[in-house]
Amino acid sequence: EIVLTQSPGTLSLSPGERATLSCRASQTVSSSYLAWYQQKPGQAPRLLIYGASSRATGIPDRFSGSGSGTDFTLTISRLEPEDFAVYYCQQYGNSPWTFGQGTKVDIK
Amino acid sequence: EVQLVESGGGLVKPGGSLRLSCAASGFTFTSDTMNWVRQAPGKGLEWVSSISSTGYTYYADSVNGRLTISRDTAKNSLYLQMNSLRAEDTAVYYCAKNYGYLDYWGQGTLVTVSS
Numbered sequence: 689e690i691v692l693t694q695s696p697g698t699l700s701l702s703p704g705e706r707a708t709l710s711c712r713a714s715q716t717v718s719s720s721y722l723a724w725y726q727q728k729p730g731q732a733p734r735l736l737i738y739g740a741s742s743r744a745t746g747i748p749d750r751f752s753g754s755g756s757g758t759d760f761t762l763t764i765s766r767l768e769p770e771d772f773a774v775y776y777c778q779q780y781g782n783s784p785w786t787f788g789q790g791t792k793v794d795i796k
Numbered sequence: 797e798v799q800l801v802e803s804g805g806g807l808v809k810p811g812g813s814l815r816l817s818c819a820a821s822g823f824t825f826t827s828d829t830m831n832w833v834r835q836a837p838g839k840g841l842e843w844v845s846s847i848s849s850t851g852y853t854y855y856a857d858s859v860n861g862r863l864t865i866s867r868d869t870a871k872n873s874l875y876l877q878m879n880s881l882r883a884e885d886t887a888v889y890y891c892a893k894n895y896g897y898l899d900y901w902g903q904g905t906l907v908t909v910s911s
């Protein structure tokens with residue numbers, strides 16, 4: 689099973705700042721099959737990024753994904769008030785699909 | 797508009813059973829892999845089970861042999877039969893569509909296993 693480790697656990701930033709979230713895999717993620725989700729309290733997760741760098745439908749271009757192999761990054765170029773949430777990475781290249789433990793982005 | 801609506805959650809005693817349902821609309825249900833993902837209170841996400849468009853099923857080791865995924869294409873519905881429930885199965889259960897990355901999710905249904 690591929691273990692995904694996200695860092696930092698919490699990121700405290702102000703609106704307008706840049707957020708950089710990391711997701712490291714215990715082994716190579718096949719074909720960059722890596723996704724990112726956003727989850728707000730009391731809501732279901734929402735798909736942001738798939739294939740490591742492709743934005744899902746309707747996702748603003750301030751969200752971008754990069755990386756390959758074992759190291760992946762989600763970048764939010766300028767934080768909007770609605771971006772403060774928990775973010776999860778997920779790999780779907782190997783069975784079982786696994787998620788990282790999450791990074792919380794909160795308001796500084 | 798894609799809609800996934802879960803139901804069937806509730807309080808059940810350890811060792812008991814429960815059947816979750818997910819009503820799907822707004823997409824071609826017969827063409828998509830469907831999935832269950834759960835989230836224990838205050839915890840992260842855990843993939844539970846998937847069923848392909850052709851009926852192949854996949855399970856996490858933690859639930860294999862106790863949970864059974866199925867689909868009814870005539871009713872555009874996904875199910876999760878949960879038997880021999882344990883306290884550690886307590887979670888919000890989400891249904892989600894697509895193979896691999898999960899592009900649409902329902903709002904979830906809470907399952908609480910407690911005596």
